[in-house]
Amino acid sequence: MKEGNMQRTVGSADKAQQSRNEKPVRLARVSSGESCATDMLRECPVVTAEGEPIGRVEHLIVDVRTRQVRYVMVACRKGRRVSRVAIPWKTLYFDSALARLVFYTWS
Structure with a gap:
């Protein structure tokens, strides 16, 4: 009897995971070596409009569909x-x- 309950739990967990896996991925990370644009922008400084440093580019996030x-x-x-x-x-x-x-914003 316990074995049957365990199988149902596993089965429903598998179905839940399958439905999650069927959702299309919308965004993907692109790292250095995967794209020319990423190679060009890797470690590129990012500053505010006033020139204050924010940081450096680590990777790009791309919309998979477009x-x-x-x-x-x-x-x-x-x-x-x-x-x-x-x-x-x-x-x-x-x-x-x-x-x-x-990086600029409208005021």
């Missing part, structure tokens, strides 16, 4: 602590003169 960059993951270092921040791609522009990404 194959467009949606976010840039930035590693921000303060002393020994490293935090990661996702910045929307559409809020960045590339400053080619200084080879950096600039």
Whole structure:
């Protein structure tokens, strides 16, 4: 009797996992070596519009359906602590003169 209950539990857990696995993935991480754009932007500095440093590009987040960059993951270092921040791609522009990404907002 216990064995039958255990099989049902496992079976329903498998079904739940199958339904989770059937959902299409929307975003994917692209790391260095997987794309020319990622290689170019890897470790690229990210600054505010005023030129204050935010961090450096760690990797890109791409929309799988449209194959467009949606976010840039930035590693921000303060002393020994490293935090990661996702910045929307559409809020960045590339400053080619200084080879950096600039984060801007509208006020």
